[in-house]
Amino acid sequence: MAIELKTAAEIEQMRAAGQLVRQVLDAIGVELEPLMTTGHLNRLAERMISDAGAVPAFLGYPHPRGGAAFPAVLCTSRNEEIVHGIPSDRVVLKEGDILSVDCGVRLQGFYGDAARSYAVGKVDERAKNLLEVTNQALHLAIEMCSVGARLNGLGKIVQEHVERHGFSVVRDFVGHGIGRRLHEEPRVPNYCDGNPMGGPILRAGMVLAIEPMVNEGSHLTEVLEDRWTVVTRDRSRSAHFEHTVAITQSGPEILTGAID
Numbered sequence: 001m002a003i004e005l006k007t008a009a010e011i012e013q014m015r016a017a018g019q020l021v022r023q024v025l026d027a028i029g030v031e032l033e034p035l036m037t038t039g040h041l042n043r044l045a046e047r048m049i050s051d052a053g054a055v056p057a058f059l060g061y062p063h064p065r066g067g068a069a070f071p072a073v074l075c076t077s078r079n080e081e082i083v084h085g086i087p088s089d090r091v092v093l094k095e096g097d098i099l100s101v102d103c104g105v106r107l108q109g110f111y112g113d114a115a116r117s118y119a120v121g122k123v124d125e126r127a128k129n130l131l132e133v134t135n136q137a138l139h140l141a142i143e144m145c146s147v148g149a150r151l152n153g154l155g156k157i158v159q160e161h162v163e164r165h166g167f168s169v170v171r172d173f174v175g176h177g178i179g180r181r182l183h184e185e186p187r188v189p190n191y192c193d194g195n196p197m198g199g200p201i202l203r204a205g206m207v208l209a210i211e212p213m214v215n216e217g218s219h220l221t222e223v224l225e226d227r228w229t230v231v232t233r234d235r236s237r238s239a240h241f242e243h244t245v246a247i248t249q250s251g252p253e254i255l256t257g258a259i260d
């Protein structure tokens, strides 16, 4: 399928969806503390999204291999969980945990999608480093998003940065185009096993959800019995940062980022 280009007016609508996602993730960052449940965070997000007249993008999302649809508004993935963790009142966060929160919304027909990994209270140095390196990798990829650049270059810069710090990048899940649908063409890998000068040429009007998932140990993954939660096979910890980014003539615009 072809990559859909968005008009300036459509990007403006996507910015509104993106800003709602940013507000939810900001609120979670303020709220989050040890002894809180991920179910509580899910309700906070649900309220904010519905108050804004938007629709949560993940709730009811069909299972890719025929299992039950996703049952929550947020994906909350703790420690060795990489992505697609299910929020619950039984999951009580504790000091030293890291928690990845992924939030998607649809507002007036357009999607926004972003994720952040948070430290719960005080975390060890290696966890801090894992969060920092993953976020840096995302921003390095975003900086590459100028008109005329090649998509494979994004994966290359993410992978190099992550591996330079002794971590590994997940291959089994990738970023994606986004717009009137949550997942559109193209796939946006966080690794590069081909020609770094290859892949689609980035054009003005493309909107990408770039989302490196980075593991402390091996890049291999496994899905838990709930059929959603993806964990590291070696049970090392994992971090995830994501932004929805529009490619414009004047450079990348982070639609889910802070607007000054």
Ligand code: MG
Pocket (backbone or CB within 6 Å): 102, 103, 104, 113, 114, 115, 211, 242
């Ligand atoms: Mg996401």
Ligand code: MG
Pocket (backbone or CB within 6 Å): 113, 175, 176, 209, 211, 242
């Ligand atoms: Mg995404």
